[in-house]
Every structure is written in C-alpha cells, then in structure tokens.
Amino acid sequence: MIEVPAGLQPLLDDFRAGKRIALARAITLVENEREGFQAFLHAVLSEGARRGRRLGFTGPPGAGKSTLLAEVASAYLARSESVGVVAVDPTSPFSGGALLGDRIRMNDLATDPGVFIRSMATRGSLGGLATSTREVLDLMDSFGFARVLIETVGVGQTELEITGAADTVVVVLVPESGDGVQAMKAGLMEIADIFVVNKADRPGADRLIKEISSAIHLRAPGNDWAIPVLRVVAQKGEGVPELVLAVEAHGxxxxxxxxxxxxxxxxxxxxxxxxxxxxxxxxxWDDDRVRQRLAIGVDAVANGRETWYSAADGIVGEVVQSRVHNRARNQE
Ligand SMILES: Nc1nc2c(ncn2[C@@H]2O[C@H](COP(=O)(O)OP(=O)(O)OP(=O)(O)O)[C@@H](O)[C@H]2O)c(=O)[nH]1
Ligand SMILES: [Mg+2]
Known part of the structure; x- marks a missing residue:
C-alpha cells in the first residue's frame, strides 16, 4: 500500500516540483480514490512538516463567506503569502447556484498566480465527503501553501467536521432575523474562534453583535481565548484588516x-x-473465509437459529483466526 505505483511517479515528480497542474491532478486522484492514492499521499506527507495555516469559513448559505474569503486571500497575497482555497459545496437543492456564484466572485482571485482554488461537491456518502476533503487539505499542505482557506456551509454535522480540520474557524453570520439563535442551534457557537457579523451595512447588525456577545459570555469559562465579534461589510472590504489581525492573534x-x-x-x-x-x-470483507462465515451466519439468523450478535461474534472470531493463521504461515 505504501509503494507508489510506477504509473504515478511522473505525477509525484511534478507535484514535488511545485507544478500546479500536478496538484490539480493529485486532487482528482484522491477524490476518486484511484489506485495508489494512499501511497501517493503517504509519499508527499512523509517529506516533512510543510504545514500551511488553515483558516475555515463557515456559516449559513449566502452569508458572504466567499466574498469574505476572497478579501482575506487578497490580503495574504498582498504580503506574498501563497494561498490554497478549498470550497465545499453541499449538494443541497437550496444552494444549487453556489458553485457558479463562487466562481464568479472568486474570478479576480483565480487569475492571481499565488492562489489555487478548488471547489468540491459533496457526495452522497457523508463519510466519503469528510474523508476526501481532509485528504485534499493534506495535499494543499504538502504542496506548500502558506495559507489554506476552507469554505463550508454550516448546515450539517459533516460541514462542521470539515471545519474542524482548520486551525482557526471563522463563523460568518448576517443580521437577518433569528440568525444568532439559529447559529446556536446549529452548533456553530461551539466551533467559532472568531465571529464575523457580515453585511453590517444592513439593519440589525448591532443587535446581532450584542446577541452573540452575550451568548459567548454564557459559555463555559476556562477557555482564555476571548472570541472576537467583528463587524464586517465584506463587499466593501470593511472590517477585513481587523479580521486578518484577529486571525493572527488567534494563531x-x-x-x-x-x-x-x-x-x-x-x-x-x-x-x-x-x-x-x-x-x-x-x-x-476481502477474506473468503470471512465471507463464507457471513453467508452461514445470515442463513442462521434468517432461520432463527442465531441472532446477529452470535453471527457477528462468529465473524470476528473468523477474522482473528485467519490473522493468526496467516501470521504463522508468514513465519514459516
Ligand atoms: N449587502 C451586502 N451584501 C454582501 C456583503 N457581502 C456579500 N454580500 C452579497 O451576498 C451574496 C452572497 O455572497 P457570497 O459571498 O456568495 O456568500 P456565501 O456565503 O459564499 O454563499 P454560499 O456559498 O452560496 O453559501 C452576494 O450577492 C454578495 O455580493 C456585504 O457585506 N453586504
Ligand atoms: Mg460561497
């Protein structure tokens, strides 16, 4: 498993040489779990601790996460820090246009040679999404970006999990009614290192800032990071320098x-x-004897002679047996 297949060697060389096209291909390799992807990851990850600072942006759909992310990315690019971006689009009917919208908003950014942007659609399987996104982040890290920015919509557990892959999490809320309460319900309160109240050009921003600030005070003491609540108008870049400073302070x-x-x-x-x-x-499940034991167990359960507990127990026994057997054979 750890040996990179010969066919992937050119890709590995190009990746190591810092070629963008190789990064894009490596991401596709990992996303599709093509043969050798784990060996590829092992090879690039074992080359030392090139770790970018990971900054996650999450919040409700349309809160302005992409707009804000693009602003923050520009700030890093202005100080010659390279930026990798992963935007995760949930395949929810409510955000069907998100990908296209992001493309348009991030267009200016995408032409900058210091930045690499990858959008990922969520898959049907929840575990699949979380796993491959984490691996794409690994690739971004080992490619050597100074900053890795992640955008997810804070709608479900999976999205929260992905955000958990960041060093610093920015939760973006907007003054629309009930947002603060909504955030607490969605578990966004627990994961925020920094709160941004975006679209502060709209009415209700002050009330939301107060709401969030008092909710923060109710959190358990002992955590000595004072979570900032920042007023931002991402569209105009207002409050962005303060956000960049807050991210540094959190780091x-x-x-x-x-x-x-x-x-x-x-x-x-x-x-x-x-x-x-x-x-x-x-x-x-790749073991023939185990699969046989499964078939026997399933029949027995269907006939009422076994329960799934005893059948599963039999399978675990078979796996252990099979291991012991193989080990003995390997030692001969
Ligand atoms: N009034 C106002 N509108 C803003 C501001 N920031 C962003 N917007 C607008 O809000 C809309 C959504 O912005 P996005 O940056 O795409 O929001 P998002 O959170 O990335 O959206 P999804 O990825 O679809 O969940 C766009 O039309 C933006 O132009 C702001 O500070 N004020
Ligand atoms: Mg977006």
Whole structure:
C-alpha cells in the first residue's frame, strides 16, 4: 500500500516540483480514490512538516463567506503569502447556484498566480465527503501553501467536521432575523474562534453583535481565548484588516498555549483511527473465509437459529483466526 505505483511517479515528480497542474491532478486522484492514492499521499506527507495555516469559513448559505474569503486571500497575497482555497459545496437543492456564484466572485482571485482554488461537491456518502476533503487539505499542505482557506456551509454535522480540520474557524453570520439563535442551534457557537457579523451595512447588525456577545459570555469559562465579534461589510472590504489581525492573534494564542499542537494531535489521532478502521474493514470483507462465515451466519439468523450478535461474534472470531493463521504461515 505504501509503494507508489510506477504509473504515478511522473505525477509525484511534478507535484514535488511545485507544478500546479500536478496538484490539480493529485486532487482528482484522491477524490476518486484511484489506485495508489494512499501511497501517493503517504509519499508527499512523509517529506516533512510543510504545514500551511488553515483558516475555515463557515456559516449559513449566502452569508458572504466567499466574498469574505476572497478579501482575506487578497490580503495574504498582498504580503506574498501563497494561498490554497478549498470550497465545499453541499449538494443541497437550496444552494444549487453556489458553485457558479463562487466562481464568479472568486474570478479576480483565480487569475492571481499565488492562489489555487478548488471547489468540491459533496457526495452522497457523508463519510466519503469528510474523508476526501481532509485528504485534499493534506495535499494543499504538502504542496506548500502558506495559507489554506476552507469554505463550508454550516448546515450539517459533516460541514462542521470539515471545519474542524482548520486551525482557526471563522463563523460568518448576517443580521437577518433569528440568525444568532439559529447559529446556536446549529452548533456553530461551539466551533467559532472568531465571529464575523457580515453585511453590517444592513439593519440589525448591532443587535446581532450584542446577541452573540452575550451568548459567548454564557459559555463555559476556562477557555482564555476571548472570541472576537467583528463587524464586517465584506463587499466593501470593511472590517477585513481587523479580521486578518484577529486571525493572527488567534494563531499566536494557539501557539502560546500549546492548543495548536493539541488540536493537530487530536486531528492526527482521528486520522490514524480512520485509516486503520478502513483497512480493518477491507481486511475483513476481502477474506473468503470471512465471507463464507457471513453467508452461514445470515442463513442462521434468517432461520432463527442465531441472532446477529452470535453471527457477528462468529465473524470476528473468523477474522482473528485467519490473522493468526496467516501470521504463522508468514513465519514459516
Ligand atoms: N449587502 C451586502 N451584501 C454582501 C456583503 N457581502 C456579500 N454580500 C452579497 O451576498 C451574496 C452572497 O455572497 P457570497 O459571498 O456568495 O456568500 P456565501 O456565503 O459564499 O454563499 P454560499 O456559498 O452560496 O453559501 C452576494 O450577492 C454578495 O455580493 C456585504 O457585506 N453586504
Ligand atoms: Mg460561497
């Protein structure tokens, strides 16, 4: 699994040489889980800790996340920091036009040679989405961007999970009625490192800022990062320099307190477990004897002679047996 197939070697060379086209192809390789994708990831990730700072933007549909992300990206580009962008579009009927809209809004940005933008559509399988998005972020990191920006719509658990892959999470809300309450319900309160009240050119911004600020005070003490609530008009770039400063301050806090290392460790643990569990699943169902045991177990359950508990127990027993057997054979 760790050996990169010979066919992928040219792609690996181009990726290492920093060619954009190779990054785009590598992302496709990973998204489609084509043969050798894990070996490819292993190869580029084991080359050292080239880690970009990851900044996530989340919030309700149409809150101005893309507009804001483009502004923040421009600020980084202006100081010669390269930027990778991953925009995740949920395939929800409510945001059918999101991809096209993002393309238009990010157009100016996309012509800058310092930036690389990738949109990903969510798939049917929830786990699939979370997994491949994380891997695309890994690719972005190892390609060597100084900053990796992620946009997700804060609508469901999966989106929250992806946002959890960021070092700093910016939750973008707008003064439309009930947004603050909505945010708390959607679990956005728990994941925010920075709040942005965008579209502050519209009425109700002050009330929302107050609402969020008092909700923050109700949160459990002990966390000594004071979550800022920023007033922003992304369309005009107002409040963007303050946001960039807040992101820096949060980054410094993460490092000072050891929280950055803790978050990355937590992420690493989830990833190792994920990959190990996937490998175990493959190992289980790729084994002929296990599949035979499954068929027998299913019949027995259908006839009322076994329950799924005893049948599953039999399968686990078979997997262990099979491992012991293989190990003994390998040692001969
Ligand atoms: N009035 C006002 N409109 C804004 C502001 N920022 C963005 N918009 C507009 O809000 C609309 C949605 O902006 P986007 O940046 O696409 O929002 P989004 O959150 O990325 O949207 P989705 O990705 O579709 O969820 C666009 O028409 C923007 O021009 C702002 O500060 N004030
Ligand atoms: Mg968007």
């Amino acid at each position: 410094a806090w993460l490092e000072r307190t050891g929280e950055l290392a803790a978050r990355r460790r937590g992420r690493a643990e989830r990833r190792v477990r994920d990959v190990a569990e996937r490998a175990l699943r493959r190992l289980t």
